[in-house]
Amino acid sequence: MSERPQGPASIAEFRIAAQRALPKMIFDFFDGGGGMELTLSENRAALDRIRLVGSAPVDVGNRSAAITLFGKPMAMPVIIGPTGLAGAAWPWGDLALARAAGRAGIPFVMSSAATATMAAVGAAGEGRKWFQLYLFRDRKVSLRLLERAEALGFEAIEITVDNAVPGRRLRDARNGFSLPFRWTPKKLLSLASHPGWALRMARAGAPRLEVMAAEFDLRSAGTIAEVMEQQLDPTVSWDDIAFIRDRWKGPLILKGLLDPAQGARAAELGLDGIVVSNHGGRQLDGAVASIDILPEFVAAVGGRLAILVDSGFRSGTDVVKALALGATAVQIGRATLYALASGGEEAVFRALGIIAGELDVAQAMMGSPTIADIGPARLRLPPPLVQAERVVVPREPALSRPQAFVAA
Numbered sequence: 190m191s192e193r194p195q196g197p198a199s200i201a202e203f204r205i206a207a208q209r210a211l212p213k214m215i216f217d218f219f220d221g222g223g224g225m226e227l228t229l230s231e232n233r234a235a236l237d238r239i240r241l242v243g244s245a246p247v248d249v250g251n252r253s254a255a256i257t258l259f260g261k262p263m264a265m266p267v268i269i270g271p272t273g274l275a276g277a278a279w280p281w282g283d284l285a286l287a288r289a290a291g292r293a294g295i296p297f298v299m300s301s302a303a304t305a306t307m308a309a310v311g312a313a314g315e316g317r318k319w320f321q322l323y324l325f326r327d328r329k330v331s332l333r334l335l336e337r338a339e340a341l342g343f344e345a346i347e348i349t350v351d352n353a354v355p356g357r358r359l360r361d362a363r364n365g366f367s368l369p370f371r372w373t374p375k376k377l378l379s380l381a382s383h384p385g386w387a388l389r390m391a392r393a394g395a396p397r398l399e400v401m402a403a404e405f406d407l408r409s410a411g412t413i414a415e416v417m418e419q420q421l422d423p424t425v426s427w428d429d430i431a432f433i434r435d436r437w438k439g440p441l442i443l444k445g446l447l448d449p450a451q452g453a454r455a456a457e458l459g460l461d462g463i464v465v466s467n468h469g470g471r472q473l474d475g476a477v478a479s480i481d482i483l484p485e486f487v488a489a490v491g492g493r494l495a496i497l498v499d500s501g502f503r504s505g506t507d508v509v510k511a512l513a514l515g516a517t518a519v520q521i522g523r524a525t526l527y528a529l530a531s532g533g534e535e536a537v538f539r540a541l542g543i544i545a546g547e548l549d550v551a552q553a554m555m556g557s558p559t560i561a562d563i564g565p566a567r568l569r570l571p572p573p574l575v576q577a578e579r580v581v582v583p584r585e586p587a588l589s590r591p592q593a594f595v596a597a
């Protein structure tokens with residue numbers, strides 16, 4: 190380590206850099222969660238509770254994090270997941286994310302709420318590109334996007350299903366965050382203290398939801414929640430997924446599962462993958478952390494489809510924890526958004542390098558030269574939450590103090 194590190198050295202530091210770079214209203218949109226943000230913090234707490242077991246001496250002189258997914262190689266088991274409105278972090282942010290992912294040898298998932306067209310993202314860099322599809326109230330729109338994805342060479346489709354209604358994003362409501370941006374005097378003041386961002390946006394023009402704006406009239410749009418609520422369909426069911434399965438021959442992935450029983454249905458229907466996800470704590474506040482429910486998915490469908498997981502992942506050591514519990518790969522959302530906000534494509538590429546470096550150190554220390562070597566023996570887990578049925582509350586005889594105990 191002779192070189193002095195340039196800029197942030199961890200995703201936590203990129204978050205601080207993003208907070209400095211962005212007006213509060215924009216930072217809060219990226220950083221915030223639903224409701225009281227219980228799940229937002231639980232995602233981190235759950236990952237932090239898990240401990241790694243180092244293992245030495247093992248010959249780890251020759252290490253690789255490469256895996257094959259859907260028949261193609263990737264440099265590490267990490268994917269940049271779909272995040273809408275990336276252009277509010279950096280001009281043409283979607284293209285920067287796609288290019289950086291390509292340079293790092295990992296897939297990029299373009300959002301239906303992207304701020305660039307599908308053609309532009311399809312042409313950005315050399316990497317693997319997947320498309321995240323929403324099932325809109327007007328299904329013809331979703332079908333058109335599916336056809337466009339095929340024509341443009343997108344390799345896989347991720348259907349997001351945890352959006353029956355928008356989550357209650359209190360920070361956005363408090364900040365009056367709306368599309369198109371509305372600038373009150375207070376917000377304009379916040380612009381003055383973030384001149385770099387303001388200048389970049391002035392040059393590039395305010396970001397637009399390009400994919401959705403081509404299909405819907407968004408000119409009089411309101412808050413993000415209102416925009417999404419108008420277009421997203423709460424009646425989506427397994428019939429719709431089966432309909433898409435019939436039409437899309439490439440890898441089909443369902444994103445936003447927390448119920449292992451739904452994972453089993455995905456496998457029965459012949460899907461190629463799932464993303465165990467609570468949407469980064471942005472939807473159902475109080476939802477279980479993805480990492481905590483992951484083992485139940487692995488038990489239910491492991492080996493039948495690819496099990497991806499997201500929500501809260503900020504480091505290579507976080508990634509190792511999911512792999513050891515049986516995940517195929519990890520998707521990241523905010524980790525690369527923070528980097529994007531702090532310095533565009535180059536910063537995203539550096540952030541991916543940091544995660545790769547952390548993963549490599551973990552592999553070396555854990556005696557795991559390949560990803561296949563990382564298994565549950567390399568972890569120690571916290572005591573599990575007790576199943577409610579196992580808690581016995583004695584009614585008789587009357588006790589001086591109420592007591593509950595866990596049945597053996």
Ligand SMILES: Cc1cc2nc3c(=O)[nH]c(=O)nc-3n(C[C@H](O)[C@H](O)[C@H](O)COP(=O)(O)O)c2cc1C
Pocket residue numbers: 218219220232270271272273274300301302303321349444466467468469470471499500501502520521522523524526
């Ligand atoms: C700002 C932001 C925008 C997002 N937009 C989308 C989206 O358009 N479609 C989608 O399926 N998920 C979206 N997500 C959820 C992410 O794909 C992912 O599930 C989540 O960010 C994972 O948690 P993490 O940010 O802690 O990594 C978004 C997340 C964030 C933070």
